[in-house]
Amino acid sequence: MDTRNRILMAVAALMLIGVYFTPIWSISMEAPQYPEGIGMNISIDNIEGKNENDLQNINGLNHYIGMKEINPDSIPELKVMPYIFGFLILSGLVIAGIGKPKWILFWLGLFVLFAIAGLVDFYLWGYDYGHNLNPDAPIKVPGMTYQPPLIGSKQLLNINATSLPHIGFYISLLSMSIAGTVWWRSKKD
Amino acid sequence: MNKLLKKSLLWSLAAITAMGFISMGCSSNGEFGSSSDAAQKVYVAPGEHDEFYGFFSGGYNGQMGVYGLPSGRHIFTIPVFSQAPVNGYGFSEETKAMLQTTDGFIPWGDAHHPELSQTDGETDGRWVFMNENNTPRVARIGLDEFKTQEIIEIPNSAGNHASSFVTPNTEYVSAATRFSIPMKEGSLENMDVSIDSYKENFKGTISFIKVSDEGHMSIDFQIMMPGFNYDLSHAGKGPSDGWSFFTSYNSEEANTLLEINASKNDKDYIAAINWKKAAEYAKQGKGEMIPGKHYRNYIDHEEGGIAKSEVIEEVRVLDPRKLEGIVYFLPTPKSPHGVDVDPTGQYIAAGGKLSTVIPVHSFAKMQDAIENEDFAGEEQGIPVLKYDSILHGEVENPGLGPLHTEFDGKGNAYTTAFISSEIVKWNIEKTEVVDRIDVYYSPGHLMIPGGDSENPDGKYLVSLNKITKDRYLPTGPELFHSAQLIDISGEKMELLLDFPTEGEPHYAQGIAAEKVKKNQKRFYEIDDNNHPHATKSEKETKVVRDGNEVHVYMTTIRSHFTPDNIEGIKVGDEVYFHVTNLEQDWDVPHGFAMKGANTSEILVMPGETLTLKWQPKKVGVFPFYCTDFCSALHQEMQGYVRVSPENSDTPISYSTGQ
Numbered sequence: 001m002d003t004r005n006r007i008l009m010a011v012a013a014l015m016l017i018g019v020y021f022t023p024i025w026s027i028s029m030e031a032p033q034y035p036e037g038i039g040m041n042i043s044i045d046n047i048e049g050k051n052e053n054d055l056q057n058i059n060g061l062n063h064y065i066g067m068k069e070i071n072p073d074s075i076p077e078l079k080v081m082p083y084i085f086g087f088l089i090l091s092g093l094v095i096a097g098i099g100k101p102k103w104i105l106f107w108l109g110l111f112v113l114f115a116i117a118g119l120v121d122f123y124l125w126g127y128d129y130g131h132n133l134n135p136d137a138p139i140k141v142p143g144m145t146y147q148p149p150l151i152g153s154k155q156l157l158n159i160n161a162t163s164l165p166h167i168g169f170y171i172s173l174l175s176m177s178i179a180g181t182v183w184w185r186s187k188k189d
Numbered sequence: 190m191n192k193l194l195k196k197s198l199l200w201s202l203a204a205i206t207a208m209g210f211i212s213m214g215c216s217s218n219g220e221f222g223s224s225s226d227a228a229q230k231v232y233v234a235p236g237e238h239d240e241f242y243g244f245f246s247g248g249y250n251g252q253m254g255v256y257g258l259p260s261g262r263h264i265f266t267i268p269v270f271s272q273a274p275v276n277g278y279g280f281s282e283e284t285k286a287m288l289q290t291t292d293g294f295i296p297w298g299d300a301h302h303p304e305l306s307q308t309d310g311e312t313d314g315r316w317v318f319m320n321e322n323n324t325p326r327v328a329r330i331g332l333d334e335f336k337t338q339e340i341i342e343i344p345n346s347a348g349n350h351a352s353s354f355v356t357p358n359t360e361y362v363s364a365a366t367r368f369s370i371p372m373k374e375g376s377l378e379n380m381d382v383s384i385d386s387y388k389e390n391f392k393g394t395i396s397f398i399k400v401s402d403e404g405h406m407s408i409d410f411q412i413m414m415p416g417f418n419y420d421l422s423h424a425g426k427g428p429s430d431g432w433s434f435f436t437s438y439n440s441e442e443a444n445t446l447l448e449i450n451a452s453k454n455d456k457d458y459i460a461a462i463n464w465k466k467a468a469e470y471a472k473q474g475k476g477e478m479i480p481g482k483h484y485r486n487y488i489d490h491e492e493g494g495i496a497k498s499e500v501i502e503e504v505r506v507l508d509p510r511k512l513e514g515i516v517y518f519l520p521t522p523k524s525p526h527g528v529d530v531d532p533t534g535q536y537i538a539a540g541g542k543l544s545t546v547i548p549v550h551s552f553a554k555m556q557d558a559i560e561n562e563d564f565a566g567e568e569q570g571i572p573v574l575k576y577d578s579i580l581h582g583e584v585e586n587p588g589l590g591p592l593h594t595e596f597d598g599k600g601n602a603y604t605t606a607f608i609s610s611e612i613v614k615w616n617i618e619k620t621e622v623v624d625r626i627d628v629y630y631s632p633g634h635l636m637i638p639g640g641d642s643e644n645p646d647g648k649y650l651v652s653l654n655k656i657t658k659d660r661y662l663p664t665g666p667e668l669f670h671s672a673q674l675i676d677i678s679g680e681k682m683e684l685l686l687d688f689p690t691e692g693e694p695h696y697a698q699g700i701a702a703e704k705v706k707k708n709q710k711r712f713y714e715i716d717d718n719n720h721p722h723a724t725k726s727e728k729e730t731k732v733v734r735d736g737n738e739v740h741v742y743m744t745t746i747r748s749h750f751t752p753d754n755i756e757g758i759k760v761g762d763e764v765y766f767h768v769t770n771l772e773q774d775w776d777v778p779h780g781f782a783m784k785g786a787n788t789s790e791i792l793v794m795p796g797e798t799l800t801l802k803w804q805p806k807k808v809g810v811f812p813f814y815c816t817d818f819c820s821a822l823h824q825e826m827q828g829y830v831r832v833s834p835e836n837s838d839t840p841i842s843y844s845t846g847q
Contacts (some may be wrong), residue, residue, distance in 0.1 A: 052773075053774060056773055057773070060746065060772075064821065138821075139821070
C-alpha cells in the first residue's frame with residue numbers, strides 16, 4: 001500500500017469519530033396535532049427527541065396503545081455500540097499502519113457484519129415495541145400493531161411514521177466505500 | 190283630477206321611490222365600504238396569522254382583549270384587574286395577591302388605556318401596561334407569556350384615568366387622578382370635610398412610576414396639582430422628550446352636576462410636565478416623603494411564579510409651587526379629553542370635546558414662551574402660558590365632539606368625533622381636514638398600530654365605537670361594543686370591517702406581530718419550576734396532614750391525576766390541592782375542579798403548579814376532574830376524595846391505579 005492509500009485508510013477510520021456526534025437513524029412522526037412534527041434521533045449511545053421534550057411526548061402518546069416506554073437506559077446495545085466503533089477506528093488505523101490490503105477486506109467484512117447486525121437488532125427492537133403491547137392499553141385496535149418501518153413511511157393510526165438513516169449512517173457508508181476503494185486500488189500492488 | 194296632474198303625481202311618486210332605493214343602497218351604514226375588495230383585505234386564510242396584534246382594554250370587564258388585525262379575530266383575553274374563572278386568576282392561591290389593595294381584596298377593576306413599552310420611541314413588544322380607573326392601579330403584562338406580572342397601586346389618587354402612558358424609553362409610566370379629593374396640606378391625607386369645600390380643599394396628583402429594565406415598577410414621585418379632573422395624557426418624544434402632557438377639565442372646580450358646572454370655562458388646561466426636571470429634583474431628594482401607603486403585587490419568578498404583595502408606606506411628593514419649572518398650564522378649549530403628540534414630537538393636539546376646533550400646540554413655541562416668561566398669569570401658583578403664543582394652528586370643522594387623535598407617520602392625524610360619529614383625517618402642518626369617514630356609532634378612542642409612537646405603521650386604523658345598536662345580531666338590551674377597521678394606506682379612508690369587542694375597550698394598542706411572536710413561551714420548563722409545593726414526578730406525589738390543613742401534592746399527565754383516590758379528609762379540613770402539570774408540550778393544559786369548592790377551577794399550564802383551596806362541608810365521596818379537554822381520554826381524567834366526619838379517624842391514604 002502506498003502512502004496515499006495508507007492515508008486514505010486512516011481517513012476512513014478517523015471519520016468514524018463523526019458517528020459519535022451525529023445520529024445514525026431518525027424516526028419522524030407526523031400528525032395533525034403536531035404541525036411542527038415530533039420525532040426521535042437514534043445515535044450510537046442514545047435515543048433523543050428531535051426537540052427537547054419529544055421523547056417524553058412520544059412516550060406519552062405511546063402509553064395509550066400500551067407500548068413500552070422508550071428509555072435509552074434500558075437498551076444495552078446503546079452501551080456496546082460506542083466500543084464497536086472505537087474498535088473499528090483503532091483497528092482501521094492499525095491496518096493503515098501495517099498497510100496490508102487483505103486486512104482492509106477483513107476490516108470491511110467486520111464492519112458490514114456489524115452494520116447488518118445493527119439493522120437486524122433495530123428491527124427486532126421495533127418489532128418488540130410494536131407488538132409486545134400492554135393488554136390493559138386504553139386503545140386497542142384489533143389486528144393493529146405499531147412496529148415502525150425499518151426504512152420508509154408507515155401510517156400508524158393518526159401518525160405517519162417515517163424512518164430514515166441519519167448523518168452517522170452516511171458517514172459509515174462513506175467510510176466503508178473509502179476503505180473499499182483503498183482495498184481495490186492496492187490489491188493489485 | 191285631470192290627466193296631467195295624475196301623470197305628474199305618478200312621476201313624483203316614482204321619483205321618490207327611486208330616491209328611496211338609492212339612499213337605501215347608498216349606505217346609511219357603511220355597507221358600500223364593505224365590498225369584496227374590503228373582504229380580501231381583511232381575509233386571513235385558515236392557518237395564517239394576522240399582521241398585527243391588537244391589545245384592547247376591556248373597560249368594565251377589567252381585562253385585556255387580544256385581537257388579530259386585520260381579521261379582527263378575538264384571539265385571547267388576558268386577566269388583569271378582575272378575577273377570571275377561566276383559568277383561576279385571582280382565585281388560585283398563587284394569584285390572589287395580585288388583586289390586593291389598601292382597600293383589601295378587590296375582585297374587579299375598570300381597565301382603560303393599554304400602552305406598549307417603548308424603546309427609542311418605538312414599540313418593542315416587551316410589555317403592555319394598563320391602568321385601572323376605579324381603584325387607582327397600573328398593571329404590567331408580560332408579552333412573553335401574556336400574563337399580568339405586576340400591579341402597583343397609586344396612592345393619593347382617586348380615579349386613575351390619565352394613565353398608563355409611557356415615556357419613549359419606558360423610563361416612566363404615568364398616572365394622574367381623575368377625581369380630585371380633599372387632601373390635607375403636607376400629608377395628603379383624605380379629609381372628612383364638606384363636599385362643597387371643593388375649591389378650598391380638593392387637590393389632584395400626577396404620578397410617575399419608574400420601570401426598571403426587568404419591569405419592576407415603583408412610584409418615583411408624585412406632583413401636587415390643583416383640584417381639577419385629569420383626563421388623558423401622552424409623553425413627548427423627539428424634541429419634546431422629557432415632557433408629558435395631561436389634559437384637565439373641571440378647571441371650574443365644580444363638585445356637583447359637572448355636566449353643566451364643569452363646562453363653563455371657555456378654556457381648560459393641558460398640564461405640561463417637565464418630567465426630566467422633576468426626576469432630577471426627586472433624585473436630589475427635593476420634595477417631601479409623605480405617607481402614601483400602597484400595594485405592589487408581583488409574580489415572584491424566584492418562587493414558583495407565586496404572586497406576592499409588598500406594602501410601600503411612603504411616597505415622594507413634589508410641590509410645583511415650590512419647585513420651579515416642572516409644571517406649566519397650556520390653555521386649551523374646551524374640556525379637552527385626549528392629548529396626543531405627533532410622531533415628530535413637535536405638535537400637541539388636544540381633543541376639546543366641546544370645542545368647535547382641534548387646537549394644535551407647538552412644542553417649540555411653548556418652549557420659547559417658557560423661556561421668555563410669556564405668561565398669561567398663574568393658576569394656583571402654576572404659570573399659565575398664552576394660548577396665542579403657543580398655538581401652531583386650529584383645525585377648522587373637525588366634526589362634533591373631537592376626542593382622540595392618532596398619527597400615520599406620513600404627516601396626517603386622525604381624530605374621532607364622538608357626536609358627529611366620524612373620523613376626520615387632517616394634515617398636521619397645515620391643520621386642514623383632508624378626508625372624513627362615518628363610523629358606527631360614536632367613536633371614543635381610535636388606534637393605529639404604533640400610532641402614538643415615533644414610528645407608526647400607518648396601514649390600518651381601528652375605531653373603538655361606544656354605541657353598537659344594530660351592527661350585529663341583536664343580543665337583548667346588552668351589547669358588545671363594536672370596533673371598525675379602516676384602511677388608511679391611501680388618500681381616502683376606506684371602511685373594511687366591523688368586529689365586536691368584549692367589555693368596553695377604551696384605548697387600544699397595536700404592534701407588528703413579529704415583534705411579539707418571537708418571544709413567546711410555549712410552556713414552563715418543569716426543571717425550572719421552583720414552586721415550594723411543586724411535584725416534579727408521580728413518585729413524589731403525596732398527601733400531608735398538618736393539623737386541619739391537608740396538602741395534596743398532585744400531578745397531572747394525559748390522562749390521569751396522581752393520586753386519584755384520596756381518603757382521610759375530614760369535614761372542617763382546609764385542603765390545598767397543589768396541582769403540577771407534568772406535561773412538557775405546547776398547549777396541553779390540565780384543569781382541576783373540585784365539587785363543592787367555593788372558588789373557581791384552576792387551569793394549569795405545562796410545567797406550572799397552581800393551588801386550589803377546598804373546605805369540605807359534607808361527609809361522603811366527592812369527585813374532582815380535569816376541566817380542559819386534554820386528550821382522547823379526558824373524560825376518564827377524574828378522581829375521588831373521601832370525606833369523613835370531623836371526629837372520625839380515617840387515616841390519610843392515597844393512590845392511583847391500585
